Amino acid sequence: MNAASAALLAETRRRPGRLLLTGLAVTVATVFAAGTLLLGETMRSYLTATSMQTPTAAAAVVLPERLPDAARADLVDRVAAVDGVTAAVGVWTRFASVRGPGVAGMWRLGSDPMGGPLTRLPSGAQEGRLPAAGDEVAVGAGTAERTGVRPGTRLVVESPTSPRQVVVTGVVALPTEAVNSLIALPHAVATLGGTLDQVDVTSSEVDAEITIGAVLGAPDAVRTSAEQRAAEARQASGTVDAVLAGVSVFAGLALVAAAVVVASTFRIVLTQRRTQLALLRCVGAGRGQLVRAVLAEATVSGVVAGVLGAGVAVAAGYALVSALRLGGLDAPALVVPWPGIAAAGLMAVAATVVAALVPAVAAGRTPPVAALGAAGAAETGVPRRGPRVMVAAGLGMVAAGLAVLAVTGGGGELALVMLAVSGLVGFAALVASGPLLVGALVATAGRAVAALGRGPGRLAVANARQVPRRTAATIAVLTLGVGLTSALLVALAQTEAGAQRTIARQFPTEIIVTASDPGSVAALARRLGTHPALRVRAEAEQVLIDPAPGVDIAAARGAVDRALGPDALVSYAGDLRAELESTLATARLIGLGLVGMTVLVAVVGVGVTLMLSVTERTRETGLLRAVGLTRRGVRSMIAWEAALCGLAAAVVGALIGAAYGLLGVRALDAGLESWTIPWSQLAVVVAGIVTTAVLAAVAPAVRAGQTPPIVAVSA
Structure with missing residues (x-):
């Protein structure tokens, strides 16, 4: 270790709080x-x-x-007739329309032999008994809890020929129950139009799969039980991999945001220590030594952040599982992938070192005499325009080109990937051009802040304009969080509007009755039309029904259910709307939860940047106090500076995010019949991010106001 590195690391040991502040954003991203x-x-x-x-x-x-x-006909019987086979059970499934007292919709209908070695039920009936005849079914325990279906309930199940009535005999536990589910005997599901997924076989022969494959003339169509279970496990693992890949994108964005924060904080820290760095240059430290020393300090900060973040994540995981089990839920055992956790820690170190590289090189380029004479003003002033304009323009052109390719390339997952890359490249362009745009942003948003904040507000605007690099970094990281949130909200609003238009086209009325016999449509319409709560008309093979004026939809549904028997299929527009709203609400919660981590990193960045900048401006704050600015005025100045950054980031992020949200819907070929922008939700996002930025400034503002003027001036 060279002398410069030893000196900087000794400074880190004397002030560990600065080390923690520098790596706090990385810690949060590592936790994620x-x-x-x-x-x-x-x-x-x-x-x-x-x-x-x-x-x-x-x-x-x-x-x-x-x-x-042709070979699938009577497959179960043919397999059962093979020498050595002791039992052959078909596994049948079907998604069918089911309706009954208070229930209607698409349910999963599965089969099970209801006993013996080939049953898939983990236990017997929890309530009632298992089905024993073709017109009997069992309902899943989760489905029974959601719908209220119990033993004795009669349901109508749609089949390819005509609706059939079945009776529920029991409630059973099912291995998976993501949708409403019924279980019946194999021949019952086959009769209802089920699809044969596989045939389970028990045999007295060791190599039963070879014998069965030879008889069927298709060895590839037969697997051992172990091979099939391994294939089922791989399929589930592939689903998790797909979900994990999507979540990892947001984890990567959080690390990108953290890297921006680290770059800003390192630049501020090195500015505060410019005199120390200059002294090291004066006593013989070279540029390369200083760069390596700063990077060594960044490595230590990254290691601390990575270890702390990984430890917090593992501890939180165990705490969450314990809390779920104490709450009576059957939570799975936590699996800790230690190699992956170590990789997350290494990514934290790499992100911190890469983020510190540019500030380190900039610190090493300053001559000793210039550093001693400019210790207090290195962050002020507008940086060189030429290189930044060229870099930003090039990145902007690449982002625009990728966006065009995404929306004109035929849609699909590749289009979304290209659009995501376009957004990241566009964010890089914003970071590159940020210091140059600060003047324009401050000139627009700053007017409102100066008018509302009066003296402290005007000082906050001057501070933001005086240090454009720091202000731009704060705005950029907030813009990323706001942009992701806005893109998600706009895409969901656009999707919901399109789905509602589709439902409106498919359901010209609130209730549609489809008769199994087209010749009975007129009779059905006449029968339903006699009810005073309904307005009925026949059209093609359907009966279209609306509630009469003054009648609510629940009363109309009850009238239809009472008037119809099992000879018609009833569909309700309200059910589709409710299902759509539930799906979108779930997607919104999940998306906002993922995006929220990036927003959290951004807010941490605001707090860290302001905390370090308050320390950097101790003498300036003391002078303001000496000429009459009160403690409350100092706190207001810091808060208005945070509000200014939040307002600029919220407006820019909302505009860019809304554009990418619309492009995302277009890239998925979902269509853009008309623009649907959730203005109220975006307004809430803008207000929320400004409020959150101000709250993040509370601690720095209090600290700035507590410093006595005489101490600040002598700092």
Whole structure:
């Protein structure tokens, strides 16, 4: 270790708080990245365990999709007739329209032998009994809780020929129950139009799969039970990988935001220590030594942030699992992928070192005499325009080109990836041009701040304009969080509007009745039209129904259910709207949760930047106090500076995010019949980010106001 590195690390040991402030944003991002890995691996372990549904007692399974259509007829009987086969059970599934007292919608209908070695039910009936006849079904425990269906309930299940009535005999636990589910005997599901997914086989022969494959003339269509369970596990793992990849994008964005914060904080820290660096140059330290010393300090900061972030994530994971179990929930065991956690820590170190590289090189280029004479003014002034304009223009052209390719390239996942890369490149262009744009942003948003904040507000505007690099970095990282949030809200609003238009086209009325016999439409319309609560008309093979004036939709639905038997299929526009709203609400919560981590990193960045800048401006603050600015005025000045950065970032981020949200919908070929911008939601985002930025400035503002003028002036 050279002398310069030893001196800087000794300074770090004397002031550990500065080290923690520098790496705080990276710590938050590391918590997110490590938490993503913990969630992914725990989900993978849990889904792998629950997805292996082929019974361990099966000797082999037959996969009908690997056979020609003609060979699938009577497949179960043909397999059962093979020498050595002791039992062959078909696994049938179907998604069918189900309706009954207070329930309607698409349900999953599965099959099970209801006993024996090939049953897939983890236990017997929790309530009632298992089905024993073709017109009997069992309902999943989760479905029963959601819908109120219990033993004795009669349901109507749509089939390819005509609706059939079944009776629920029991409630059973199912391995997975993401949708409403019923279980029936295999021949019952086959009769209702189910699809044969596989045939489970028990056999007295060791190599049953070879014998069955030879008889069927298709060896590839037969697997051992172990091979099938391994394939089911891989399929579940692939689903987790896809989800994990999507979440990792947001973890990467959080690290990008953290790197911007680190670059800004390192620049401020090095400015505060410019005299120390100059003295090191005077006693013989070279530029390369200073650069290596600063990078060594960044490495220490990254290591501390990475270890702390990974430790917090693991501890939070164990705490969450324990809390869920104490609450009575069946939480899966936490799986800690230590190599992945270590990789997240290394990424934190790499992000910190890369972010510190430019400030380190800038510190090393300053001559000793110039550094001693400009210790207080290195961050002030507008940086050179030429190189920044060229870099920003080039990045902007690349971002625009990628966006054009994304929306004209035919849609799909590749289009979304290109659009995401376009957004990152555009953010890089914003970072490059940020110090040059600060003047314009301050001139516009600063007017409102100066008018509302009066004297402290005008001082805040002057501070932001005086140090454009610091202001630009604060605005940029906030802009990233606001842009992601705005893009998500606009895309969801556009999707919801398109879906509502589709529902309106498909459902010209609130209730549609489809008769199994087209010749009975007129009779159905006449029967329903006699009810005073309904307004009915027949059209093609459907009966279109609206509530009568003054009648609510619940009363109209009750009238239709009472008037119809199992000879018609009823669809409700309200159910589709409710399902759409539920899906979008879930997507909104998940998306905002992921984006929220980037916003949190940005807010931490605001707090850290202001905390360090308050220390940097101690003498300036003392002079202001000496000429009459009160403690309250100092606190207001810091708060208005944060509000200015928040307002500029919120407006720019909302505009850019809204544009990318619309481009995302277009890239998915969802169509843009008309623009649907959620202005009220964007206004809430703008107000929220300004308020959050001001709250992040509370601690720095209080600290600035507490410094006595005489101490500040002598600093």
